Amino acid sequence: MNTRHEKEIVNITDQVEEAVRKSGVKEGIVLVNAMHITSSVFINDEESGLKQDFMKWLEEIAPVRPDYKHHQTGETNADAHLKRTVMGREAVVAVTNGKLDFGPWEQIFYGEFDGQRKKRVLVKVIGD
Amino acid sequence: MNTRHEKEIVNITDQVEEAVRKSGVKEGIVLVNAMHITSSVFINDEESGLKQDFMKWLEEIAPVRPDYKHHQTGETNADAHLKRTVMGREAVVAVTNGKLDFGPWEQIFYGEFDGQRKKRVLVKVIGD
Amino acid sequence: MNTRHEKEIVNITDQVEEAVRKSGVKEGIVLVNAMHITSSVFINDEESGLKQDFMKWLEEIAPVRPDYKHHQTGETNADAHLKRTVMGREAVVAVTNGKLDFGPWEQIFYGEFDGQRKKRVLVKVIGD
Numbered sequence: 001m002n003t004r005h006e007k008e009i010v011n012i013t014d015q016v017e018e019a020v021r022k023s024g025v026k027e028g029i030v031l032v033n034a035m036h037i038t039s040s041v042f043i044n045d046e047e048s049g050l051k052q053d054f055m056k057w058l059e060e061i062a063p064v065r066p067d068y069k070h071h072q073t074g075e076t077n078a079d080a081h082l083k084r085t086v087m088g089r090e091a092v093v094a095v096t097n098g099k100l101d102f103g104p105w106e107q108i109f110y111g112e113f114d115g116q117r118k119k120r121v122l123v124k125v126i127g128d
Numbered sequence: 129m130n131t132r133h134e135k136e137i138v139n140i141t142d143q144v145e146e147a148v149r150k151s152g153v154k155e156g157i158v159l160v161n162a163m164h165i166t167s168s169v170f171i172n173d174e175e176s177g178l179k180q181d182f183m184k185w186l187e188e189i190a191p192v193r194p195d196y197k198h199h200q201t202g203e204t205n206a207d208a209h210l211k212r213t214v215m216g217r218e219a220v221v222a223v224t225n226g227k228l229d230f231g232p233w234e235q236i237f238y239g240e241f242d243g244q245r246k247k248r249v250l251v252k253v254i255g256d
Numbered sequence: 257m258n259t260r261h262e263k264e265i266v267n268i269t270d271q272v273e274e275a276v277r278k279s280g281v282k283e284g285i286v287l288v289n290a291m292h293i294t295s296s297v298f299i300n301d302e303e304s305g306l307k308q309d310f311m312k313w314l315e316e317i318a319p320v321r322p323d324y325k326h327h328q329t330g331e332t333n334a335d336a337h338l339k340r341t342v343m344g345r346e347a348v349v350a351v352t353n354g355k356l357d358f359g360p361w362e363q364i365f366y367g368e369f370d371g372q373r374k375k376r377v378l379v380k381v382i383g384d
Binding site: 027028029042043044045047048049050052053054057061086087088091092093094096101102103104105106126127 | 157159161162163164165189190196197198199200201206209210213214216217218220248250252254
């Protein structure tokens with residue numbers, strides 16, 4: 001149930017749909033979460049300009065800065081922890097008749113804010 | 129299980145409680161989410177001043193601006209996508225003894241940030 | 257299933273693991289949420305510098321200010337409602353083989369932003 005990603009904002013809707021299909025669950029929910037603390041799973045619109053807007057805005061409200069206390073550990077990615085917090089760790093989506101019960105524009109994204117390492121997304125389906 | 133709303137911050141606690149009651153679920157959880165990507169479901173306090181504070185604050189940290197990339201598609205609501213992200217898409221609430229298992233001040237709200245169109249909220253109850 | 261806390265950012269991972277163990281659930285999810293609207297439950301890294309970074313950053317984007325409308329009710333904690341919104345109310349975590357299904361650094365925290373009173377966290381485990 002893990003998916004690997006490396007950078008930026010990636011649409012993972014198809015992989016989540018596939019996991020729901022394979023689970024055989026018809027009525028329930030699916031939890032989709034980043035397994036890393038500098039990345040996010042969130043739901044928004046598949047539009048490339050909007051993805052750029054998200055990244056620019058995140059840099060404004062949670063900027064790269066040298067003076068984070070976290071950097072005293074040798075890390076340089078405190079901003080990524082903050083950006084991930086704004087965007088969220090997880091999405092919970094209803095499963096109805098075996099499908100993601102989505103509104104007209106909802107798509108699931110993985111947002112990577114500290115992207116050199118392999119990353120994983122957890123997909124957990126529960127229900128009947 | 130859908131509810132229609134048009135603008136601003138609307139308390140939907142009664143509708144969610146009614147959906148839980150109708151489901152017959154006594155022990156479980158309820159997922160409540162906006163089905164639109166420029167609106168939110170979140171939990172906070174029923175207090176009119178606080179609702180104004182939320183809206184003013186969201187305008188400060190995710191302002192209306194002409195220069196979002198998303199607007200090159202003809203849209204004018206990129207700020208609403210950002211505001212919804214801050215406030216969150218969904219709430220998951222425990223159901224215990226057939227009721228929403230809430231702290232003393234918790235209430236569920238629908239927040240509309242791009243409000244001309246009819247909007248829907250999904251309520252999914254799972255459990256026994 | 258309640259835990260009491262009074263201030264700042266507290267690691268509650270052990271208490272949540274204990275609740276999952278006691279529930280006997282092997283496959284499912286656990287919902288962990290603040291029961292108060294000026295506090296948060298969120299998942300990040302156990303690192304003291306990062307906790308200070310979170311608090312400093314929250315003060316920058318959701319500052320203490322005298323002029324919030326909410327303060328006309330006699331309250332003085334509107335900033336805490338905003339800070340809690342940024343950090344989130346709840347975390348939903350997969351339970352697999354009876355354990356929290358976590359990535360390498362994920363830990364669960366309770367964040368208190370208005371801390372004089374006793375506070376509670378709700379832990380709800382569902383599954384088989």
